[in-house]
Amino acid sequence: MSLQAYKGVWVFIEQRDGVIAPVSLELLGAGRKLADKRNVPLAGILIGDEVGKLAPVVIEYGADIVYLYDDPIYHDYRTESFMKAVIDCVEKHKPEIFLYGATSTGKDLASAVATDLATGLTADTTMLDVDVETGLLEASRPAFGGNIMATILCKKHRPQMATVRPKVMKALAPDKKRTGGIIAESLYIREEDLRTKVLKIVREASDKVRLDEADIIVAGGKGLGGKEGFEMISQFAKLIGASVGASRDAVEAGWMDHHHQVGQTGVTVTPKIYFAIGISGAIQHIVGMQNSGMIIAINKDPNAAIFQSCHYGIVGDAFEIVPLLTQCFAQVLQ
Numbered sequence: 228m229s230l231q232a233y234k235g236v237w238v239f240i241e242q243r244d245g246v247i248a249p250v251s252l253e254l255l256g257a258g259r260k261l262a263d264k265r266n267v268p269l270a271g272i273l274i275g276d277e278v279g280k281l282a283p284v285v286i287e288y289g290a291d292i293v294y295l296y297d298d299p300i301y302h303d304y305r306t307e308s309f310m311k312a313v314i315d316c317v318e319k320h321k322p323e324i325f326l327y328g329a330t331s332t333g334k335d336l337a338s339a340v341a342t343d344l345a346t347g348l349t350a351d352t353t354m355l356d357v358d359v360e361t362g363l364l365e366a367s368r369p370a371f372g373g374n375i376m377a378t379i380l381c382k383k384h385r386p387q388m389a390t391v392r393p394k395v396m397k398a399l400a401p402d403k404k405r406t407g408g409i410i411a412e413s414l415y416i417r418e419e420d421l422r423t424k425v426l427k428i429v430r431e432a433s434d435k436v437r438l439d440e441a442d443i444i445v446a447g448g449k450g451l452g453g454k455e456g457f458e459m460i461s462q463f464a465k466l467i468g469a470s471v472g473a474s475r476d477a478v479e480a481g482w483m484d485h486h487h488q489v490g491q492t493g494v495t496v497t498p499k500i501y502f503a504i505g506i507s508g509a510i511q512h513i514v515g516m517q518n519s520g521m522i523i524a525i526n527k528d529p530n531a532a533i534f535q536s537c538h539y540g541i542v543g544d545a546f547e548i549v550p551l552l553t554q555c556f557a558q559v560l561q
């Protein structure tokens with residue numbers, strides 16, 4: 228099959244309990260740009276049970292077409308059933324580019340599809356572009372410990388696939404006036420042919436922080452010296468309604484749980500305000516928070532790299548500055 232036979236940009240629309248994952252909306256925004264550059268349509272592939280009502284939302288967020296697989300067999304996510312639907316759709320309509328959220332579902336599905344179709348997949352992409360002439364997807368991601376950005380091409384196979392980290396791309400504002408086509412697809416899958424059965428879904432009762440949804444994050448690093456330092460910033464965070472983040476070194480020291488880690492091997496965050504306190508500013512940390520609205524760094528070393536990546540920098544000892552900030556905010560917020 229010639230590569231020219233493949234046209235259009237696709238986004239896998241991840242949904243759970245009838246709610247579209249934010250990353251899918253972000254990918255529609257990113258996919259729209261790629262599709263416009265190539266002058267090809269943008270499509271969403273939506274798979275689930277009773278999910279037809281979500282198709283117009285996919286169009287509002289930028290898609291021209293929605294391929295809809297709506298059947299009870301897709302009630303719960305299972306690699307096999309979803310993969311069969313995706314492969315059926317790819318074989319019928321042949322997209323040139325296919326994007327998935329780098330969530331556990333997106334990563335699981337994309338890798339299974341890529342293996343079956345024998346095509347390339349770039350994981351955990353943080354930047355996307357396309358060569359207008361050749362149609363080659365330029366999927367960039369940190370490599371070699373985050374010291375360089377690698378741009379990965381898939382020259383010989385189609386579709387060109389990538390998983391993209393949540394919160395890195397921007398969703399378009401929904402436009403109720405946008406129009407598009409909804410194509411109902413069907414594929415006969417017998418329950419008895421599927422090897423996985425979902426017996427019960429048990430929701431984890433958890434007090435895990437959702438850093439990726441926080442508006443304000445107060446993050447601490449090795450410079451906080453220990454758990455007491457984190458207690459100090461947690462107090463400040465609580466006062467201003469912020470979540471607490473941490474560098475990997477602070478997590479590895481056992482001062483904070485891994486769920487708080489921001490960065491390449493932690494969470495990517497985009498709060499309105501990000502305080503980086505006692506954090507040196509290693510590239511692996513910066514890639515996880517650089518898209519924050521405002522970054523305020525506190526570090527006692529005036530040459531710390533973090534000062535190259537912040538909007539406001541305070542050179543000083545965190546143990547002097549943070550109590551002062553807490554005191555000031557307490558007065559204002561009284």
Ligand code: FAD
Binds near residue numbers: 512
């Ligand atoms: P340090 O680099 O030790 O910096 C401490 C800072 O605190 C210094 O700048 C110091 O001047 C300042 N300081 C000291 N005392 C005070 C004080 N009293 N008041 C104010 N400032 C003070 N890192 C991450 O954060 N997230 C990741 O996801 C991540 N992933 C990685 C993946 C790979 C493959 C690799 C190789 C590394 C990764 N790292 C990650 C680690 C990263 O390279 C750095 O080692 C780490 O971010 C450094 O943490 P830090 O800034 O807390 O500590």
